[in-house]
Each structure stands twice: as C-alpha cells, then as structure tokens.
Amino acid sequence: MRRDGTRLLLFAIALVAFGVVIVTPAAASPGETTDSTASAQSAVFTDDHVGECAATPPSDLDDPENPEGVIGWVEGYWYTEPVEVTPEDGFNETERDRLAGRTAAQVEALRCLDYTEGLPPLRTISREEYRERIVAPAVEQISPEGRLYERAQYAARLTIGNEVNTTRELIEAQTAFPAAFYLPSEQYMAFVTDDETVEDLNQGTLAHELVHALQDQHFDVAAVFAEPTNDGYLSSAGVVETDAQFFQQQYQQNCAAGEWATECFIPAPGQPPEVPNWAIALNQQFQYTLPLIEQRYQAGGTQAINDLFGNYPETTTETIYPDRLGEFETANITVPDRSTSAWRRVQSGNLTYNTIGQAGVTAILVAPYYETNGRQSVISDFSEFMPRRGELDYGIPETDGWRGDKLYGYANGDNETAAVWELAWADAGDAEQFAEAYRSLLEYRGGTLADGYQNVYTLDTDAYDMAVAVEQTDDRVRIVTAPSVDDLTTVHESISLQQTNGSQDSMDGTDSEDGSDGTEANESDNAQDSDGSGAGFGLFAAALAVIAVGAASALRRR
Structure with missing residues (x-):
C-alpha cells in the first residue's frame, strides 16, 4: 500500500531522535565522554562489554584464515585493534575508512551479526546537497491531491497551519538537523558536513549507522517505509531505529569506560540549533521504543531483538508498553463520509x-x-x-x-x-x-x-x-x-x-444506518493549564538537553 508522503528511504541522524543522553553544553573535549553521558545510558549491557558471539582475537591481531562468519573482525580490523588517526586536523578519507572498519568490528561484537555483504562505503555530503538531492525531491513528489490531504491532516493535528506552505515546512523539518545517514537503496553511509575533513566526526554516530547497515544486510528494513499510517510506520521504524540507538549506547558506554583499544572520538554537543517544528520533531523521535528493545534484550539477548524484525508491533502503544505487545487491541472505528456535495x-x-x-x-x-x-x-x-x-x-x-x-x-x-x-x-x-x-x-x-x-x-x-x-x-x-x-x-x-x-x-446526529455514531461498526473503511508555570525552566532545560544531544549522537529516520 503505497502513499505519497514525506518519508525518505534513509536513516538519518538528527537533533530530535534518540535524545536520551543528558549532557551539559559545557566541557568535554573531542574524544571524551562526560560522566553525565555515561550515567544517562541504558543500564542493560553485556557483562563483558562485548557479546559472547565475538571471536577471540589472536595476540598478534593477524587476520583470520577463514574470515567468513567471524564476529568482531571486519575488512582487516579486529574489535580490539588500535587504529592510527590524527584528530587534531580532522579526519581525512583514509582515516575515516580506518575508523569505519574498526568501529564496524566493534559493532559486530556488540550486535552479534556479521557484515555478510561487506562494509558499505562512507562518504561525505554537504548540507545543501542533502537538501536538494535527497530531501526536497522526496517531499516534492507528493501529488496535488496528496498535498491537499497533507494540509488538511496537519492542520487538524495543529502541527502545520492551513495557511502555511506544507511542502516548505516539511522540507525544513526534514533537513534542519541531520548529521549522518545510511541509505538502504544505495547502500552507503554519509556524514552531512560542509567540512571535507569532518573535524567533528562522532564515532557514536558512526556506530549507529553501522548498525543500520547490519540490519539492511540481515533484515528487510525497507519494508517499514511501506507502512501507510503514521502509527503503523512509527511502530515498525521504531524497532529499526531503537535497535541502532540501543547498541550505540552500548558502544558509547564502552567508550566512557575505556574498554576499547583506543579513545573514542565523541565530541560534546554544542548549543542546539533552532527546531523548525517541534510537533513533527517529537512525532518522529523514536525513543518510545526503547523499553521494548531493552525488555527483549534482557529476556533473550540479540536474538530476541532479531525476532522483532518482520514481526513489528502494530501500534506505538505496544512499544511504549512492552507487556502489551501482541495483546493490545485497538477499537473498531468507522467514519462514514457525511459531507455534502461541496x-x-x-x-x-x-x-x-x-x-x-x-x-x-x-x-x-x-x-x-x-x-x-x-x-x-x-x-x-x-x-x-x-x-x-x-x-x-x-x-x-x-x-x-x-x-x-x-x-x-x-x-x-x-x-x-x-x-x-x-x-x-x-x-x-x-x-x-x-x-x-x-x-x-x-x-x-x-x-x-x-x-x-x-x-x-x-x-x-x-x-x-x-x-x-x-x-x-x-x-x-x-x-x-x-x-x-x-x-x-x-x-x-x-x-x-x-x-x-x-x-x-447538526443535520441528523447519527453516522450510521443503525442509528449509532458508527465508531464501533465492524465494517472497515476504504483503505491544562495554559500558563505552564508549574513545570519551570529547570525541567525544560533538562528536557532540551535530552533532545539536543541527538544532533551529535542520535538517529532519526525521515
């Protein structure tokens, strides 16, 4: 069931997704993680910092004789292997490839899947190119009828006004914050930057995208984009996104604990950019799926998470409350067309x-x-x-x-x-x-x-x-x-x-032939306190910090 829409077939780091780490805007030089970063991570981690699936590297770190199926070795790099880079002058293409290979091996050791199709290339793309070549064409392909629909539904949600250019607003919302993305259709990763040396390269972000590459090689992640409704898409994509978030957190906790062979390059986030539309941003913030992923990991490790792919929750309610998965029933809602000929x-x-x-x-x-x-x-x-x-x-x-x-x-x-x-x-x-x-x-x-x-x-x-x-x-x-x-x-x-x-x-006060309002019919359709003074700025600052860190380390799929 295809729809016009604003979903891009990519997984892109942005300000508002997976904002789960509290970091104050001050301090922490590149390569450091703050104490608050570590304390805010999920408590669900492996005891030995890598999965039992990970192979034991040889003492001389030689490549395995038969690398097929070896977890924790990727294209010449073991997960315990140091790499030579000079972050002081940024990361050139050679250094980025080194970090990508070694980080991929570390991701394998955490996620317990191997890159059966090899490592996807890592590129850079300017913000303007990202906007003009990837985002804008996807939004602008919406049909004239689809544009009317988008305007109508966003106005009812009080998200984009009916007097606002919905297309322009959606493009702004999609392009304001991305830091990196993985493009399944073309199988490459990219950092969105106007700096060729990527001075602010974030290994947590890189690990996140590498999880998506693993998913793409083992599961049909593109299928989530076929989900027609907002709730259906978010409940499916939330599994894909939060899986990557969860293991990004494991990766970053290892960084904070000094468990990897060399230091991690995870810059402290600066001041957050201006959010063009908070309702859209928060709608596509996939953190609500984290309780489900954590519960699955605790119950059955990575295999239990694997089992969610292709067997996605049907509603976001099932991701917010994991104990309702497979048992939550939605109401039958039928809304007959009761409009006049106009x-x-x-x-x-x-x-x-x-x-x-x-x-x-x-x-x-x-x-x-x-x-x-x-x-x-x-x-x-x-x-x-x-x-x-x-x-x-x-x-x-x-x-x-x-x-x-x-x-x-x-x-x-x-x-x-x-x-x-x-x-x-x-x-x-x-x-x-x-x-x-x-x-x-x-x-x-x-x-x-x-x-x-x-x-x-x-x-x-x-x-x-x-x-x-x-x-x-x-x-x-x-x-x-x-x-x-x-x-x-x-x-x-x-x-x-x-x-x-x-x-x-009202005309007749009913919505169905039996005299009811029609909301419980079995047939399917075609298809506060306004001043907020009690909250205070302290709580807002914490909430903003939660979201702001996503600009450097969190992933949002558009």
Missing part, C-alpha cells in the same frame, strides 16, 4: 485515512512546552513526559487511554481543506482528558470560542484560518475542521455544535 475526501497516494497513534498524539500535545522554553504547557504535568533525566515517556495521562484513531482529509472546489478526526479511548474519562488537552492546544494556537457556541473554536492567525469543533461522546472524541463555522456541518453533517443556550446544531 466536499470530497482526499487521500495521499493509496492512503485514505491516517492513524496518528499514541506516540504521535503525545508529540502534538507536548510540542508547546518546547516551543515556549517551558513557559506554557497543555498537558497537566510535563514530568510525566520526562519522569527522570535521560529518557522521555510518551505514555502521558492525556494519551494513556488511546485505543485508536482515524483522520480523514477533505477538499472543496476552491482547494480549501477540512478534516474529520475520530479518536477512541479506553473510557469517557480518558476521552475527556484528551479533549480538554486538545482544547487547550487550540487556545495555544490562537483559537477562541466562536460566539454562541460551547465546543466550536475559530482561528484567525498567520498560520491558521479555520473553524474547529470538538465533540466528546462517552469514550469517543470527534474533531472536525472547516474553513468557517458554517462549513463544519457541510464537512460532517452529524457533528454536534453545542450552542450556549443548550441547543445543538
């Missing part, structure tokens, strides 16, 4: 609706905290998202009861867009908790209650020009967007618009 449903490629998922909904609600440097929040307690230093927890109370969602886009003859977003929750209390947070997010984005209505908001800002109705009924929340209040019932006739005098505006 509107048509639009789609992106073959995708007729999107499912945002628990991790995606959490990212939407958490974004204001980052956008305002911790001054404002629409969730009740940001410490629920960041319960302790060094991790982020996407299972916040406002989204913990998520049981499914479907988001449809609409367009009219003037190419104005609208949306219907139906979300199912565990119970009425969970539904109300989300609805309240979403209403707070509407107000944060500039929405105000429409005159005469209790559940209808209008937005008239540089980014948003639309009306939004938020309706909660038992364990369901329905969100409808349209160009104006009058258009809401033409987009979805049965949306209930609650007037201040207690009456309701």
